[in-house]
Amino acid sequence: MTFPSLNPDHQPLLVADGVAKSFTMHLRGSIRLPVVENVAFALHPGECVVLGGPSGVGKSSILRMVYGNYALDRGSIRVRDPQDGAMHDLGAGDPRLVLGLRERAIAYVSQFLRAVPRASALDVVAEPLRRRGVAREEAQERASAMLRRLNLSHDMFDLPPATFSGGEKQRVNIARGFLTDHPILLLDEPTASLDAANRDVVVGMIREKLDAGTAILGIFHDEPVRAAVATRILDISSFSARKAA
Incomplete structure (x- = not known):
């Protein structure tokens, strides 16, 4: 499979291929709620890929799968380990691999500080x-x-x-x-609760990361921020398992 990129000469740092995710509601008769299916994209050094689409389409679920918080139903999420340069399938669910890739390869700014x-x-x-x-x-x-x-x-x-x-x-x-200098940075609405001055500071910080070759995958509902940092917008609606509903 060929993936589009603004940096075609660089090897990808992350590749999602055929990813599907659903949730089972055990307290409601084990109802299965599909979220996304056939998710496929690549993330290269120095680009900011913004996950787009309406609320509830699966954007945050994709970020959580990439960080290893959510298990995959199907597919793979391969991440390049800076330690050995190899691509490892984070989606396989090996907890030691997930923790190691978080330590070396993937940083994450969630919506809420824990x-x-x-x-x-x-x-x-x-x-x-x-x-x-x-x-x-x-x-x-x-x-x-x-x-x-x-x-x-x-x-x-x-x-x-x-x-x-x-x-x-x-x-x-x-x-x-x-x-830190993790090669991949995940951002889940990082500026949602910030004033205008601090939003501008964060935009500057994102651009510095991109200039340094960091690959960023993010969700930005703040349109001016998204316009200022996005190198590519990936519409998750095309992967939504609920689009026919």
Whole structure:
């Protein structure tokens, strides 16, 4: 199968092929709810592929499958491991492979921050670097710089994000996701709860990632942001298992 790309000379970092997903409602007589079928696309270095289509068509489900949160019914999601350069099928469901690819290949900014209770904002942001063996002082310095760039008050760095507003939590979430150099970055409506000034900051950060060769797969309901960062829009309606309904 041939996939379109704005970077045809580069090998893909991610390839989804024949992916299908449904949910079974066990408390409602095991009713099966199909979501998507025959999903096929490739993601290359330096491009921002935006998942488009109406609400409920399966965009967030695709992101969660790519991150290994949702199992696949059928198909494959192959991810290039920067450690050995090989493509590994994340969709096969091997938990060790999923965790390894998250550590080395895929960063994810979800819609909602999930942080260890009572951990400070600074430690929450620095934690991915600490897992990679970066010294605590260096990790915190880099985390601090990222939080300052996102206009979070220094007085809040040592406070747990559970006490923050929605927009403040999301800035912590964005700082954490953008801090590392993972080759693939997943973004699920990262600017939805941000003011205009911080949306502009995030647009600049996305463009810097693209210039550095990061491959981004995202959902952006904010039209100006989508127009500013998208290199390609993939209409998920064409993969919807409910389109005939």
